[in-house]
Amino acid sequence: MDFSTVLRTLTEAPGVSGWETGAAQSAAELLKPYCDEVSCNARGSVLGRINGPGPLFLLDAHIDQIGLVVTELCPDGFVRFDRCGGVDIRTLGGLEVVIHGTEDVYGIIETVPPHLSNPEDKGRAKPCTELAIDTGLSEQHLRERAKLGDRVTFLSRFLELPNGQISAAALDDRAGVAVLIRTAEILEHRANLALTFSVQEEVAGNGAATALGHEVLSEKWDIPYTAIAVDVSFAWTPGCSRQETAELGKGPMIGCSPLLSHSVFEGIKQAAVEHGTPYQLEIMNGRTGTHADEIATSLGGVTTGLVSIPLKYMHTPAEVIATEDLENTARLLADYILDEGGRAV
Numbered sequence: 001m002d003f004s005t006v007l008r009t010l011t012e013a014p015g016v017s018g019w020e021t022g023a024a025q026s027a028a029e030l031l032k033p034y035c036d037e038v039s040c041n042a043r044g045s046v047l048g049r050i051n052g053p054g055p056l057f058l059l060d061a062h063i064d065q066i067g068l069v070v071t072e073l074c075p076d077g078f079v080r081f082d083r084c085g086g087v088d089i090r091t092l093g094g095l096e097v098v099i100h101g102t103e104d105v106y107g108i109i110e111t112v113p114p115h116l117s118n119p120e121d122k123g124r125a126k127p128c129t130e131l132a133i134d135t136g137l138s139e140q141h142l143r144e145r146a147k148l149g150d151r152v153t154f155l156s157r158f159l160e161l162p163n164g165q166i167s168a169a170a171l172d173d174r175a176g177v178a179v180l181i182r183t184a185e186i187l188e189h190r191a192n193l194a195l196t197f198s199v200q201e202e203v204a205g206n207g208a209a210t211a212l213g214h215e216v217l218s219e220k221w222d223i224p225y226t227a228i229a230v231d232v233s234f235a236w237t238p239g240c241s242r243q244e245t246a247e248l249g250k251g252p253m254i255g256c257s258p259l260l261s262h263s264v265f266e267g268i269k270q271a272a273v274e275h276g277t278p279y280q281l282e283i284m285n286g287r288t289g290t291h292a293d294e295i296a297t298s299l300g301g302v303t304t305g306l307v308s309i310p311l312k313y314m315h316t317p318a319e320v321i322a323t324e325d326l327e328n329t330a331r332l333l334a335d336y337i338l339d340e341g342g343r344a345v
Contacts, residue, residue: 003166004160006030008168010026010178014065014153015170016085017202018152019118020199023174024063026161027181027197028046034050037049041215043200043210044207045196045211050195056221056225058226059182060179060180060195060228061230062198062199062231066085066172067154068084073139073186077136079107079146081099081152084203089126095317096154096155100152105142105145106155107136109133163322164324166323167318171232171311172232176231181289187280198211208291212295223299227289230306232319232321235248248312251278251279252328253308255282256282257286258286265305267274267336267340268307272335274339275332307329310325
């Protein structure tokens with residue numbers, strides 16, 4: 001699989017939390033060649049099924065991305081907005097954005113030049129309530145194209161950087177989606193596998209749990225033998241703590257937390273060692289901040305692990321990953337599933 005091509009397709013499809021249809025459709029089409037069945041549930045999560053041998057494993061990556069939501073259309077063609085997900089307000093001023101209305105409306109988030117700023121604003125990140133999007137449209141033309149509740153994405157370039165690195169918006173967590181597609185390709189129907197590209201992780205964190213619950217209660221799936229959430233986590237850059245970050249290009253991060261299964265943590269580590277896959281550890285003292293938290297407490301409890309992809313500049317329009325980390329993550333997941341599935345039979 002060509003990660004560059006897949007990631008370009010996934011990251012260029014809009015899918016802000018609660019409005020994931022475009023991204024979900026793109027992901028479903030990419031997944032279809034490797035699954036016996038691909039569908040979407042009522043919440044909009046993508047569900048994939050591979051009917052192979054052994055116990056059922058579930059892999060989840062969230063399909064939604066952070067963005068903005070329109071809260072007011074102003075008479076002067078400006079648009080007021082609020083965050084939809086954990087947008088870093090420090091990065092907003094001067095950004096190019098797209099309002100996804102009846103047609104796409106392009107604009108710039110206004111910013112006051114430093115020469116005209118008030119002294120009290122120096123070094124201060126303005127909250128969304130003090131900002132607006134300049135569309136350049138008249139009020140009439142704006143209202144013909146946009147409405148309250150429309151989602152807004154950041155206009156971002158897809159860049160292929162040296163050493164197999166890629167920069168784009170929404171790599172959190174389209175990188176995880178790409179890894180799951182690659183894992184399905186590697187497994188080639190040698191395992192019993194369910195995949196979910198779940199919605200609304202960035203705002204509520206319940207898309208994976210509802211996808212799992214619906215499919216189990218409908219008797220479409222058994223309760224998974226093991227579930228693994230695949231997300232992104234922090235890669236080191238200057239100014240970050242080495243203890244709280246991993247290194248880009250040095251392999252996937254295996255999660256250890258009181259909310260996760262310790263046996264799964266040890267099993268994934270063992271697979272990495274036995275198959276020679278580079279890996280890093282991510283030690284957490286409570287919630288992981290991923291869909292692993294919700295999956296683990298679904299249906300009376302599901303044995304759950306977490307594997308994360310190192311990522312720089314999280315929740316900005318220029319996130320960065322290394323494609324070798326994606327390949328190593330997919331191979332680690334496939335090796336663990338085959339090894340553990342064989343032991344469980």
